Amino acid sequence: MKLLEIIKSLSNQTRLNILTWLKDPFAYFPAEELVDYSPALGVCVSDIANKAEMSIPTVSVYLKNMSAAGLLVATRKDQWTYYKRNEEAIQQLVELIKESL
Numbered sequence: 001m002k003l004l005e006i007i008k009s010l011s012n013q014t015r016l017n018i019l020t021w022l023k024d025p026f027a028y029f030p031a032e033e034l035v036d037y038s039p040a041l042g043v044c045v046s047d048i049a050n051k052a053e054m055s056i057p058t059v060s061v062y063l064k065n066m067s068a069a070g071l072l073v074a075t076r077k078d079q080w081t082y083y084k085r086n087e088e089a090i091q092q093l094v095e096l097i098k099e100s101l
Contacts (some may be wrong), residue, residue: 009069015062022085041075042084
């Protein structure tokens, strides 16, 4: 786990918000606002972009960076990409911070 890469991937408030929102999608994305939610797949990029009040391309870059850092898992289904948290990686990050910082 590369701590610097992870910290960079969380380097703005929207990215931190996304990680929080994906922790409990039903609390942050009302059912009527979700285009297509699956607990196994996660939340669709368009739903995350709507919640963030940002463009899909911008949010997609954020999500790809967080995914590359290992914090999110991306799943492609048809034309949609879904994201969910990588809980194992997040726990490893917590331990790394406790030990290193």
